[in-house]
Amino acid sequence: MTTYRKPVSNTWWLERKQYFFFVIRELTSIFVAGYCLFLLFIISEIGDGQEKYTLLILSLKSPISLVLHFISLPFILYHTITWFNLTPKIMKLQIGEEIISEKLIIGLVYISWGILSLMIFWLILGV
């Protein structure tokens, strides 16, 4: 029997907005991976003594560094938030016969994020 198959165009990800947001989410992982490497680099620099540390702080304050940070931040936030919202798909929790609601799981993830961020602030600022 002859059948017809609709061809998939290379721009399939522009055809529905949900696909577009998915592709953006995947692309933002480049920024996340890049920033992870950058953090590892910072840690190794800090380990090399006072002089390198002072240079590092100076280079972090440079306009290029600030621009790169401003560009990366929204992408990393987008990545984080979209994955936080998908957590209940990966983690189904059940107590007895009750399945824990998706909103509660998402809420707990945000609360943990907040607590961890506060701890880091406390560690850095020593408040």
Add this chain to the structure above:
Amino acid sequence: MKVTETIEIEIFRYLPDKDNEPFFKSYKVPYREDWVVLDAINYIKDEIDGTISYRWSCRMGVCGSCGMMVNGEPKLACSTFLKEYRLGKIRVEPLQGFPVERDLIIDINDFMEKLKAVKPYILRKEEDEKPIEEGEYLQSPAELARYKQYTLCINCMLCYAACPIYSLNSEFIGPAAIALAQRYNLDSRDQGRNHRQEMIASHEGIWECTFVGECSVVCPKDVDPAAAIQRAKVSSTIDWFMNMIMPLSKTK
């Protein structure tokens, strides 16, 4: 004379015995608040053009026969009201990603084979089989709750039509079949996970999925196949680590 409001419906037509190329044909149907897209297509079939072919049966979102693309979204035609598209045009196409046999009718053989491939029935180890006289394998309500959501699938294939991965690579086992495999894997009475793993943990299985998540969005029964696939990925990853740590152990 009373002016009746009408709405325009464009229907995808493919008539392989007459023309190799599909085309769209436009119809005007009366607009009624309580009509769904399926009512409108039935009206066309009865009153305007008897040559259009499509599948439908229950008209109440249970049989899963009338899945179609309505303005680019996979929908059950029986549960999609005309009023959602009032003042606009409705374009009806066959489900995305499947070969079309005629008009809105798709070839579902590939899907049926995939359902079969995941062994969707309770499998017991030979030594654990009990004779019928000993009765059923019992299950608590909490054990039922673990997988119940995945039993609600009506095989309408909207999730396949929403999945760009399946459109790009029809080898992918796909959302509904993996959700069905999870339904049995999570069933306390089942011991067949190892038999399903070969198919599920393959490249055409869960690892082909990139978690677009649209399968769960379009599912008319809230089966959440995206969750089933991600949970299967977690279990398979745990299996892999366990095999690394204890190469001789065997998971269920």
